Amino acid sequence: MMKKTTIITCFLLLSCSFFSQTVSADAILGTWLTASGKAKVLIYKEGGKYNGKIVWLKTPTYEDGKPKVDKNNPDKTKQNAPMLGLNLLKGFVFDEDEWEDGTIYDPENGKTYSCTIKYRDGMLDLHGYIGISMIGRTQTWFRIPDPK
Numbered sequence: 001m002m003k004k005t006t007i008i009t010c011f012l013l014l015s016c017s018f019f020s021q022t023v024s025a026d027a028i029l030g031t032w033l034t035a036s037g038k039a040k041v042l043i044y045k046e047g048g049k050y051n052g053k054i055v056w057l058k059t060p061t062y063e064d065g066k067p068k069v070d071k072n073n074p075d076k077t078k079q080n081a082p083m084l085g086l087n088l089l090k091g092f093v094f095d096e097d098e099w100e101d102g103t104i105y106d107p108e109n110g111k112t113y114s115c116t117i118k119y120r121d122g123m124l125d126l127h128g129y130i131g132i133s134m135i136g137r138t139q140t141w142f143r144i145p146d147p148k
Contacts, residue, residue, distance in 0.1 A: 051090050070107055
């Protein structure tokens with residue numbers, strides 16, 4: 001009985017590996033809608049690392065018609081930088097099934113967090129954290145199809 005159980009277990013593990021999905025390092029390239037729906041971010045590759053910048057805002061201007069700027073940035077010299085084109089994701093490298101060693105910037109509070117990114121079913125799970133990754137927040141971004 002023990003031998004039969006071992007054989008079945010091995011078979012199941014092998015069959016799972018055949019059906020497991022491998023993720024390409026470039027799977028995250030393209031345009032993504034943020035969890036809030038307020039922005040679209042273009043993820044691109046530069047110098048072997050993955051970065052992402054804002055390419056669309058739901059409301060790109062203030063009520064007075066002026067373009068939105070990075071007013072919450074702790075660096076006063078960057079507070080007049082336009083939100084369109086602002087880099088939110090910086091320095092990610094691909095390792096097996098996720099992108100790591102990068103940072104994500106939150107323009108709503110002006111803080112930068114360590115971050116990992118996982119791809120699943122056409123979505124990205126971004127996990128931002130300070131210190132240890134077990135403590136943090138995860139949000140899901142959705143792929144925007146490229147125009148044909």
